Amino acid sequence: ETGVTQSPTHLIKTRGQQVTLRCSSQSGHNTVSWYQQALGQGPQFIFQYYREEENGRGNFPPRFSGLQFPNYSSELNVNALELDDSALYLCASSLPGRLRGNTEAFFGQGTRLTVV
């Protein structure tokens, strides 16, 4: 059973650029969520994808967008990067439905994005 993997692990971008982060979900999991963890903060929910559709969204602007593919892997795209977008971006996979019982979210190691 493979775990959640994210790529790249580190990335440096310039303000105004666009970035794409990738995530492969854990085997058997068809629900993927993305979180942003700024320095000294807890992870903040960006959005979730289930069956290739957005299933819920946190308080993030539209320049944060995502995709889920038929193999359940996912991408997070951020346009017009700002300095405050510098953070650890975490992907989590889970089974569908309520986040409880055996549907706990399993996280990848994250992508550290630095915007300069």
Add this chain to the structure above:
Amino acid sequence: DQQVKQNSPSLSVQEGRISILNCDYTNSMFDYFLWYKKYPAEGPTFLISISSIKDKNEDGRFTVFLNKSAKHLSLHIVPSQPGDSAVYFCAASARGSNYKLTFGKGTLLTVNP
């Protein structure tokens, strides 16, 4: 608006003693609570959870207590081991938006040998 609060940024405990990590929440719709552990350069790892219909859940050295009237939960680790040194995050999910987790800022636990 911090709906899940971990007011202690850090905690230092001697090996073999009990570690108690605390978490408070404000959203009455939260009905499921989780603790995650995070080592540097790794993603958070699920540790233990509790439903709001319970007041205690135990798994080996880890016990989570929930006090709904006080909107407070705590994680007890006993005995503490040096390998437990990590950042611990409290998280919650709510009825009606149970697809997402709301996290606290975390508490850095250091267990000294």
